[in-house]
Amino acid sequence: MNDESITVDYEQFIPRETGFIFKFIKKDNQFIHTFIEGKLIEKVGLCPDLVIGRSLMEFLPPDQVKRKEVFYEKAWNGEQVNYEGSIGGIHYLAVLNPIRINGETVEVIGTTIDITKEKIREKQAQQMEKLSVVGELAAGIAHEIRNPLTSLKGFAKIVKESVTDQKLIPYLDIMLDEMDRINRIVNEFMFIAKPNENVHFQFMNFSKLITDCIHFMEPQANLKSIKIEFDVKVEIILDCDRNQMKQVLINLLQNAIEATEDNGHFISVSLDEAGGESVMVTIRDKGCGIPESRLKRLFEPFYSTKEKGTGLGLLTCKRIIDLHQGSIDIESQPEEGTVIRILLPRVQNTGTLLIAE
Ligand SMILES: Nc1ncnc2c1ncn2[C@@H]1O[C@H](COP(=O)(O)OP(=O)(O)OP(=O)(O)O)[C@@H](O)[C@H]1O
Ligand SMILES: [Mg+2]
Structure with missing residues:
Protein backbone atom coordinates (compact mmCIF):
# COMPACT_ATOMS: atom_id res chain seq x y z
CA MET A 1 0.00 0.00 0.00
CA ASN A 2 1.32 3.38 -0.98
CA ASP A 3 0.20 6.60 0.69
CA GLU A 4 0.87 8.70 -2.38
CA SER A 5 -1.33 6.62 -4.67
CA ILE A 6 -4.51 7.10 -2.61
CA THR A 7 -5.85 10.37 -1.30
CA VAL A 8 -8.07 9.83 1.67
CA ASP A 9 -9.81 12.62 3.49
CA TYR A 10 -9.23 11.26 6.98
CA GLU A 11 -10.98 14.27 8.49
CA GLN A 12 -14.31 12.84 7.37
CA PHE A 13 -13.72 9.78 9.53
CA ILE A 14 -12.71 11.73 12.58
CA PRO A 15 -15.44 13.58 14.41
CA ARG A 16 -14.11 17.14 14.76
CA GLU A 17 -12.45 17.82 18.10
CA THR A 18 -13.07 14.33 19.37
CA GLY A 19 -10.45 12.11 17.82
CA PHE A 20 -7.47 11.32 15.63
CA ILE A 21 -6.51 8.68 13.13
CA PHE A 22 -3.05 7.17 12.79
CA LYS A 23 -1.19 4.47 10.90
CA PHE A 24 1.83 2.37 11.64
CA ILE A 25 3.93 -0.33 10.04
CA LYS A 26 6.38 -2.85 11.45
CA LYS A 27 9.91 -2.37 10.22
CA ASP A 28 13.05 -4.02 11.61
CA ASN A 29 10.95 -5.35 14.50
CA GLN A 30 9.83 -1.82 15.44
CA PHE A 31 6.43 -0.20 15.03
CA ILE A 32 6.91 3.03 13.10
CA HIS A 33 4.11 5.57 12.73
CA THR A 34 3.52 6.74 9.20
CA PHE A 35 0.56 9.05 9.63
CA ILE A 36 -1.45 10.95 12.24
CA GLU A 37 -4.22 13.50 11.85
CA GLY A 38 -7.06 14.91 13.97
CA LYS A 39 -7.96 17.52 16.54
CA LEU A 40 -7.30 15.35 19.58
CA ILE A 41 -3.54 15.10 18.90
CA GLU A 42 -2.74 18.44 20.52
CA LYS A 43 -5.11 17.84 23.41
CA VAL A 44 -3.15 14.76 24.42
CA GLY A 45 0.10 16.71 24.18
CA LEU A 46 1.39 15.29 20.90
CA CYS A 47 2.05 16.75 17.44
CA PRO A 48 2.53 15.04 14.06
CA ASP A 49 6.28 15.85 13.95
CA LEU A 50 6.72 14.03 17.23
CA VAL A 51 4.92 10.93 15.98
CA ILE A 52 5.49 10.45 12.24
CA GLY A 53 8.54 8.36 11.39
CA ARG A 54 8.94 7.42 15.04
CA SER A 55 8.38 4.43 17.27
CA LEU A 56 6.28 4.52 20.46
CA MET A 57 9.28 4.75 22.76
CA GLU A 58 10.35 7.99 21.10
CA PHE A 59 7.30 9.92 22.33
CA LEU A 60 5.62 7.95 25.13
CA PRO A 61 6.74 7.02 28.65
CA PRO A 62 8.09 3.43 29.02
CA ASP A 63 5.07 2.02 30.94
CA GLN A 64 2.70 3.18 28.20
CA VAL A 65 4.99 1.85 25.47
CA LYS A 66 4.99 -1.62 27.02
CA ARG A 67 1.19 -1.71 27.21
CA LYS A 68 0.66 -0.36 23.69
CA GLU A 69 3.20 -2.65 22.07
CA VAL A 70 1.08 -5.62 23.14
CA PHE A 71 -1.94 -4.15 21.30
CA TYR A 72 0.15 -3.14 18.29
CA GLU A 73 1.60 -6.67 18.06
CA LYS A 74 -1.86 -8.26 18.17
CA ALA A 75 -3.11 -5.93 15.45
CA TRP A 76 -0.04 -6.65 13.33
CA ASN A 77 -0.85 -10.36 13.68
CA GLY A 78 -4.22 -9.70 12.05
CA GLU A 79 -6.62 -9.05 14.95
CA GLN A 80 -8.86 -6.03 15.31
CA VAL A 81 -7.90 -4.58 18.70
CA ASN A 82 -9.84 -2.18 20.95
CA TYR A 83 -8.28 -0.56 23.98
CA GLU A 84 -8.82 2.32 26.33
CA GLY A 85 -6.21 4.60 27.77
CA SER A 86 -5.56 8.06 29.10
CA ILE A 87 -2.98 10.75 28.45
CA GLY A 88 -2.91 14.17 30.06
CA GLY A 89 -6.35 13.76 31.66
CA ILE A 90 -7.99 12.73 28.36
CA HIS A 91 -9.56 9.27 28.26
CA TYR A 92 -9.69 7.73 24.84
CA LEU A 93 -10.91 4.63 23.08
CA ALA A 94 -8.67 3.33 20.31
CA VAL A 95 -9.42 0.76 17.60
CA LEU A 96 -6.63 -0.82 15.57
CA ASN A 97 -7.56 -2.27 12.19
CA PRO A 98 -4.92 -4.30 10.34
CA ILE A 99 -4.83 -3.89 6.53
CA ARG A 100 -4.00 -7.29 5.10
CA ILE A 101 -2.90 -8.09 1.57
CA ASN A 102 -2.48 -11.75 0.59
CA GLY A 103 -2.63 -12.80 4.24
CA GLU A 104 0.09 -10.35 5.29
CA THR A 105 -0.38 -7.19 7.31
CA VAL A 106 0.95 -4.21 5.39
CA GLU A 107 -0.10 -1.52 7.82
CA VAL A 108 -2.44 -0.88 10.73
CA ILE A 109 -4.92 1.99 10.85
CA GLY A 110 -5.84 3.23 14.30
CA THR A 111 -8.74 5.51 15.25
CA THR A 112 -8.89 7.20 18.61
CA ILE A 113 -11.87 9.03 20.07
CA ASP A 114 -12.15 11.13 23.19
CA ILE A 115 -14.38 9.42 25.76
CA PRO A 195 -33.38 13.74 47.45
CA ASN A 196 -36.67 14.04 45.61
CA GLU A 197 -38.79 12.92 48.53
CA ASN A 198 -40.77 15.84 49.97
CA VAL A 199 -39.52 18.38 47.43
CA HIS A 200 -41.67 21.44 47.31
CA PHE A 201 -40.91 23.91 44.53
CA GLN A 202 -42.15 27.45 45.07
CA PHE A 203 -41.47 30.82 43.49
CA MET A 204 -39.70 32.89 46.07
CA ASN A 205 -37.59 35.95 46.64
CA PHE A 206 -34.20 34.32 46.25
CA SER A 207 -32.29 37.45 47.24
CA LYS A 208 -34.09 37.38 50.59
CA LEU A 209 -33.40 33.68 51.04
CA ILE A 210 -29.68 34.34 50.60
CA THR A 211 -29.84 37.25 53.07
CA ASP A 212 -31.58 34.98 55.60
CA CYS A 213 -28.88 32.31 55.24
CA ILE A 214 -26.13 34.91 55.66
CA HIS A 215 -27.80 36.21 58.83
CA PHE A 216 -28.02 32.65 60.08
CA MET A 217 -24.30 32.09 59.52
CA GLU A 218 -23.13 35.50 60.76
CA PRO A 219 -22.64 34.54 64.45
CA GLN A 220 -20.30 31.74 63.36
CA ALA A 221 -18.43 34.07 60.99
CA ASN A 222 -18.16 36.75 63.69
CA LEU A 223 -16.37 34.31 65.96
CA LYS A 224 -13.52 34.31 63.41
CA SER A 225 -13.91 38.05 62.59
CA ILE A 226 -15.01 37.15 59.09
CA LYS A 227 -17.42 39.45 57.24
CA ILE A 228 -19.92 38.06 54.76
CA GLU A 229 -20.75 40.57 52.03
CA PHE A 230 -23.78 40.15 49.81
CA ASP A 231 -23.90 42.03 46.57
CA VAL A 232 -27.37 41.87 45.12
CA LYS A 233 -27.81 43.85 41.93
CA VAL A 234 -31.42 42.96 41.27
CA GLU A 235 -34.11 41.27 43.25
CA ILE A 236 -34.54 37.79 41.87
CA ILE A 237 -37.54 35.50 42.07
CA LEU A 238 -36.65 31.83 41.71
CA ASP A 239 -38.58 28.59 41.55
CA CYS A 240 -36.95 26.33 44.15
CA ASP A 241 -37.36 24.27 47.30
CA ARG A 242 -36.73 26.71 50.13
CA ASN A 243 -35.33 24.26 52.66
CA GLN A 244 -33.09 22.53 50.17
CA MET A 245 -31.70 25.81 48.83
CA LYS A 246 -31.06 26.99 52.38
CA GLN A 247 -29.16 23.78 53.00
CA VAL A 248 -26.98 24.41 49.91
CA LEU A 249 -26.16 27.99 50.93
CA ILE A 250 -25.52 27.10 54.55
CA ASN A 251 -23.24 24.18 53.61
CA LEU A 252 -21.24 26.36 51.23
CA LEU A 253 -20.98 29.28 53.65
CA GLN A 254 -19.95 26.86 56.37
CA ASN A 255 -17.17 25.47 54.16
CA ALA A 256 -16.05 29.01 53.28
CA ILE A 257 -15.93 30.01 56.97
CA GLU A 258 -14.07 26.82 57.91
CA ALA A 259 -11.51 27.44 55.14
CA THR A 260 -10.85 31.06 56.17
CA GLU A 261 -8.37 31.98 58.89
CA ASP A 262 -9.42 34.22 61.78
CA ASN A 263 -8.13 37.36 60.19
CA GLY A 264 -11.03 39.57 59.26
CA HIS A 265 -11.18 38.39 55.66
CA PHE A 266 -14.31 38.75 53.59
CA ILE A 267 -16.50 36.07 52.12
CA SER A 268 -18.44 37.55 49.27
CA VAL A 269 -21.72 36.30 47.89
CA SER A 270 -23.28 37.64 44.71
CA LEU A 271 -26.47 36.93 42.85
CA ASP A 272 -26.69 37.84 39.18
CA GLU A 273 -28.91 37.23 36.22
CA ALA A 274 -27.31 34.77 33.81
CA GLY A 275 -29.21 35.22 30.57
CA GLY A 276 -32.98 35.50 30.73
CA GLU A 277 -33.55 31.95 31.92
CA SER A 278 -31.02 31.43 34.71
CA VAL A 279 -29.40 32.99 37.72
CA MET A 280 -25.89 32.63 39.08
CA VAL A 281 -24.93 32.55 42.75
CA THR A 282 -21.22 33.05 43.42
CA ILE A 283 -19.54 32.46 46.77
CA ARG A 284 -15.92 33.56 47.07
CA ASP A 285 -13.60 33.06 49.98
CA LYS A 286 -9.96 33.91 50.51
CA GLY A 287 -9.33 30.77 52.50
CA CYS A 288 -6.86 27.90 52.23
CA GLY A 289 -8.02 26.85 48.75
CA ILE A 290 -8.02 23.34 47.31
CA PRO A 291 -5.12 21.76 45.38
CA GLU A 292 -5.98 20.50 41.91
CA SER A 293 -5.41 16.86 42.86
CA ARG A 294 -8.21 17.12 45.45
CA LEU A 295 -10.67 19.11 43.32
CA LYS A 296 -12.00 16.08 41.51
CA ARG A 297 -12.72 14.21 44.74
CA LEU A 298 -14.88 16.86 46.38
CA PHE A 299 -18.21 15.32 45.45
CA GLU A 300 -17.26 11.85 46.64
CA PRO A 301 -19.21 10.70 49.69
CA PHE A 302 -17.20 10.95 52.93
CA TYR A 303 -14.37 12.86 51.29
CA SER A 304 -13.25 15.30 53.97
CA THR A 305 -10.00 16.87 55.08
CA LYS A 306 -11.51 18.01 58.37
CA GLU A 307 -11.16 16.20 61.64
CA LYS A 308 -14.88 16.47 62.34
CA GLY A 309 -16.14 16.67 58.75
CA THR A 310 -18.51 14.04 57.44
CA GLY A 311 -17.64 14.78 53.80
CA LEU A 312 -21.28 14.81 52.81
CA GLY A 313 -21.79 18.60 52.54
CA LEU A 314 -20.79 19.16 48.93
CA LEU A 315 -22.39 15.96 47.73
CA THR A 316 -25.66 17.03 49.34
CA CYS A 317 -25.35 20.43 47.59
CA LYS A 318 -24.75 18.73 44.26
CA ARG A 319 -27.73 16.42 44.67
CA ILE A 320 -29.97 19.39 45.45
CA ILE A 321 -28.65 21.46 42.56
CA ASP A 322 -29.06 18.51 40.17
CA LEU A 323 -32.63 18.20 41.38
CA HIS A 324 -33.13 21.88 40.53
CA GLN A 325 -31.66 21.23 37.06
CA GLY A 326 -28.73 23.50 37.81
CA SER A 327 -24.97 23.09 37.91
CA ILE A 328 -22.20 23.73 40.43
CA ASP A 329 -18.66 24.62 39.53
CA ILE A 330 -15.70 24.95 41.91
CA GLU A 331 -12.56 26.91 41.09
CA SER A 332 -9.80 27.07 43.63
CA GLN A 333 -6.17 28.04 44.12
CA PRO A 334 -4.26 26.83 47.20
CA GLU A 335 -3.50 29.75 49.54
CA GLU A 336 -5.62 32.10 47.41
CA GLY A 337 -9.15 30.93 47.95
CA THR A 338 -12.15 29.29 46.37
CA VAL A 339 -14.94 30.41 44.07
CA ILE A 340 -18.13 28.39 43.89
CA ARG A 341 -20.57 29.17 41.09
CA ILE A 342 -24.08 27.80 41.02
CA LEU A 343 -26.21 28.20 37.94
CA LEU A 344 -29.93 27.71 38.46
CA PRO A 345 -32.87 27.93 36.08
CA ARG A 346 -35.41 30.53 37.17
CA VAL A 347 -38.30 28.20 36.51
CA GLN A 348 -38.55 24.46 37.06
CA ASN A 349 -40.63 22.63 34.51
CA THR A 350 -42.86 21.20 37.19
CA GLY A 351 -45.71 23.64 36.70
CA THR A 352 -45.11 25.37 40.05
CA LEU A 353 -47.83 27.85 40.88
CA LEU A 354 -47.34 28.78 44.50
CA ILE A 355 -45.75 32.11 45.21
CA ALA A 356 -44.12 32.76 48.56
CA GLU A 357 -43.16 36.20 49.84
N1 LIG B 1 -14.44 26.77 50.45
C1 LIG B 1 -13.56 25.78 50.60
N2 LIG B 1 -12.23 26.05 50.75
C2 LIG B 1 -11.33 25.05 50.91
N3 LIG B 1 -11.64 23.73 50.93
C3 LIG B 1 -12.94 23.40 50.78
C4 LIG B 1 -13.96 24.38 50.61
N4 LIG B 1 -15.14 23.75 50.46
C5 LIG B 1 -14.87 22.43 50.54
N5 LIG B 1 -13.56 22.21 50.75
C6 LIG B 1 -12.87 20.90 50.85
O1 LIG B 1 -13.79 19.90 50.41
C7 LIG B 1 -13.95 18.89 51.41
C8 LIG B 1 -15.37 18.35 51.32
O2 LIG B 1 -16.32 19.34 51.68
P1 LIG B 1 -17.73 18.89 52.26
O3 LIG B 1 -18.50 20.12 52.58
O4 LIG B 1 -18.32 17.91 51.33
O5 LIG B 1 -17.34 18.08 53.58
P2 LIG B 1 -16.77 18.65 54.94
O6 LIG B 1 -16.92 20.14 55.00
O7 LIG B 1 -15.40 18.11 55.14
O8 LIG B 1 -17.74 17.93 55.98
P3 LIG B 1 -19.31 18.25 56.20
O9 LIG B 1 -20.03 17.04 55.74
O10 LIG B 1 -19.39 18.49 57.64
O11 LIG B 1 -19.68 19.45 55.35
C9 LIG B 1 -13.62 19.59 52.70
O12 LIG B 1 -13.20 18.68 53.70
C10 LIG B 1 -12.48 20.53 52.28
O13 LIG B 1 -11.25 19.86 52.21
MG1 LIG C 1 -18.79 21.04 54.58
Missing part, protein backbone atom coordinates in the same frame (compact mmCIF):
# COMPACT_ATOMS: atom_id res chain seq x y z
CA THR A 116 -13.49 11.66 28.73
CA LYS A 117 -17.06 12.92 29.20
CA GLU A 118 -18.50 9.40 29.00
CA LYS A 119 -15.93 8.17 31.56
CA ILE A 120 -16.84 10.97 33.98
CA ARG A 121 -20.56 10.22 33.55
CA GLU A 122 -19.92 6.51 34.04
CA LYS A 123 -18.00 7.20 37.25
CA GLN A 124 -20.74 9.49 38.53
CA ALA A 125 -23.39 6.89 37.73
CA GLN A 126 -21.39 4.21 39.56
CA GLN A 127 -21.00 6.49 42.54
CA MET A 128 -24.70 7.28 42.61
CA GLU A 129 -25.54 3.61 42.30
CA LYS A 130 -23.26 2.81 45.20
CA LEU A 131 -24.94 5.57 47.16
CA SER A 132 -28.44 4.48 46.40
CA VAL A 133 -27.72 0.90 47.47
CA VAL A 134 -26.15 2.10 50.69
CA GLY A 135 -28.85 4.76 50.97
CA GLU A 136 -31.63 2.19 50.79
CA LEU A 137 -29.96 0.42 53.65
CA ALA A 138 -29.51 3.68 55.57
CA ALA A 139 -33.15 4.60 54.97
CA GLY A 140 -34.17 1.18 56.21
CA ILE A 141 -32.29 1.40 59.48
CA ALA A 142 -32.74 5.14 60.02
CA HIS A 143 -35.85 4.69 62.12
CA GLU A 144 -34.16 2.05 64.17
CA ILE A 145 -31.32 4.46 64.86
CA ARG A 146 -33.41 7.58 65.31
CA ASN A 147 -35.76 6.33 68.00
CA PRO A 148 -33.14 5.08 70.46
CA LEU A 149 -31.06 8.15 69.62
CA THR A 150 -33.91 10.46 70.60
CA SER A 151 -34.24 8.71 73.98
CA LEU A 152 -30.48 8.76 74.52
CA LYS A 153 -30.35 12.47 73.75
CA GLY A 154 -33.32 13.27 75.97
CA PHE A 155 -31.88 11.35 78.92
CA ALA A 156 -28.38 12.74 78.42
CA LYS A 157 -29.90 16.24 78.65
CA ILE A 158 -31.75 15.37 81.86
CA VAL A 159 -28.58 13.89 83.36
CA LYS A 160 -26.62 17.02 82.35
CA GLU A 161 -29.15 19.29 84.06
CA SER A 162 -29.24 17.31 87.30
CA VAL A 163 -25.66 16.13 87.62
CA THR A 164 -23.89 17.47 90.71
CA ASP A 165 -20.35 16.46 89.80
CA GLN A 166 -19.23 19.31 87.51
CA LYS A 167 -16.38 17.19 86.11
CA LEU A 168 -18.96 15.10 84.26
CA ILE A 169 -20.44 18.04 82.31
CA PRO A 170 -17.79 18.10 79.54
CA TYR A 171 -18.33 14.37 78.94
CA LEU A 172 -22.06 14.88 78.67
CA ASP A 173 -21.50 17.78 76.25
CA ILE A 174 -19.37 15.52 74.07
CA MET A 175 -22.06 12.82 74.20
CA LEU A 176 -24.71 15.32 73.12
CA ASP A 177 -22.50 16.69 70.33
CA GLU A 178 -21.74 13.22 69.03
CA MET A 179 -25.42 12.30 69.09
CA ASP A 180 -26.16 15.40 67.01
CA ARG A 181 -23.48 14.28 64.62
CA ILE A 182 -24.97 10.79 64.23
CA ASN A 183 -28.36 12.36 63.66
CA ARG A 184 -26.97 14.67 61.00
CA ILE A 185 -25.16 11.86 59.17
CA VAL A 186 -28.27 9.66 59.12
CA ASN A 187 -30.42 12.56 57.86
CA GLU A 188 -27.96 13.67 55.19
CA PHE A 189 -27.41 10.16 54.03
CA MET A 190 -31.11 9.51 53.69
CA PHE A 191 -31.46 12.75 51.79
CA ILE A 192 -28.63 11.94 49.39
CA ALA A 193 -30.17 8.56 48.65
CA LYS A 194 -33.64 9.99 48.05
